[in-house]
Amino acid sequence: MKFLGKPRSQTAAFLPLCLLFLKSLCPGHSHLYGNRYAGDKVIRFIPNTEEEAFVLKKICHQLKVDLWQPGGVSQISQGTVTDVHVPHNGSRTLLTFLEEANIQYKILIEDLQKVLEKGSSLPAWRSRRSLSGYNYEVYHSLEEIQNWMHHLNKTHSGLIHMFSIGKSYEGRSLYVLKLGRRSRSYKRAVWMDCGIHAREWIGPAFCQWFVKEALLTYRSDPTMRKMLNHLYFYIMPVFNVDGYHFSWTNDRFWRKTRSRNSRFRCRGVDANRNWRVKWCDEGASMHPCDDTYCGPFPESEPEVKAVANFLRKHRKHITAYLSFHAYAQMLLYPYSYKYATIPNFSCVESAAYKAVNALRSVHGVQYRYGPASSTLYVSSGSSMDWAYKNGIPYTFAFELRDTGHFGFLLPETLIKPTCTETMLAVKNITMHLLKKCP
Secondary structure, eight states, X not given: OGGGGXXXXXXXXXXXXXXXXXXXHOTTTSOGGGGTTTTOEEEEEOOSSHHHHHHHHHHHHHHTOEEEXXXXXXXXXXXXXXXEEEOHHHHHHHHHHHHHTTOOEEEEESOHHHHHHHHSOXXXXXXXXXXXXXXXXXXXXXXXXXXXXXXHHHHOTTTEEEEEEEEOTTSOEEEEEEESOOOSSOOEEEEEEEOXXXXXXXXXXXXXXXXXXXXXXXXXXXXXXXXXXXXXXEEESOSSHHHHHHHHHTOTTOOSOOOOOSSOSOOOOOTTSOSSSSTTOTTOBSOTTSTTBOOSXXXXXXXXXXXXXXXXXXTTTEEEEEEEEESSOEEEEXXXXXXXXXXXXXXXXXXXXXXXXXXXXXXXXXXXXXEHHHHTOOOSSOHHHHHHHTTOSEEEEEEESOSSSSGGGOOGGGHHHHHHHHHXXXXXXXXXXXXXXX
């Protein structure tokens, strides 16, 4: 009670500083991203005919909407669930058009800024998180994630080895964690990457969760012990490091990398359309300003090139490739670029079926599963197809929660349930491959 002895004037002088500090912590007074999304809406529509799809493509192109799903304007077709993020000044135009054209729609998010602020913990508290008390139920910045990786590398050297596979366009290190019990004998491996698209924050959150669970349960869980004793896991928590950093500092809904184009002001390439497998064909764009821009040539992005080189070098012992995206609640396998059945369909399909059933057993959440081309949409130049074509027999892409209610703004309160159920699916796939798939 030392303040009781302080002169009144000093206490009075101290109060405004206290109020200023409290004000800085209040999201109502300090808006995230400079309040740039105030009044923006997310609207869903499903074209009933190809004629409707054609006019919707046209208006989306004219209004320069931020397409949340499908991946690109060209993929809007009859029956396709289409979610668009429309700026405040364009939402009235789009809604008037939909009403006049008698096209049914649903407003998923009325005010994007409000949902954004409600779903995130305050950045002011982030700097206070110590590594020893690392919170896996909040989203973390790139710097926090990389510090966490360094910390685990020092404190869990028996199961973890951290290394860099190269540099990003902006010069950031591309870190990977090698997880597993060290062994002199030959071990197969699983590759996992998260955050190939910058705005899909739940992906990196899951990669961190997986590592945490592996370290915590290695001794107590026979399944985890078998996984880490018999396999190595190469885990890349943030694939698109430049884009992810930009989604924290400038534009929450940035998708692409941050590379520059010599002829256009628009920056970045879709890192999941930049692989040398049916490159820049259906489902990819040749225009640098589009979100699905395939790049000037395959593996033009240093991030893609680095991962491709690593996978090429280690493909003899990498048995599975898992990539984590959002959102749609799907478990996908090849092919993505064509409608065709993969040669080892029965084993892959069986693994997917068991995985989605295991996932559903946790919280009752339903996932669709199947070939990416028919379950989601056709897209060329994807990492999953490339990995499969380059000799990795079991490749999967998860589209994590949700199905559009929050979209890319999945609240931090849903990190734990999402990661818990996904964890069971990944363990299921891994054990399925260990037991039945050579």
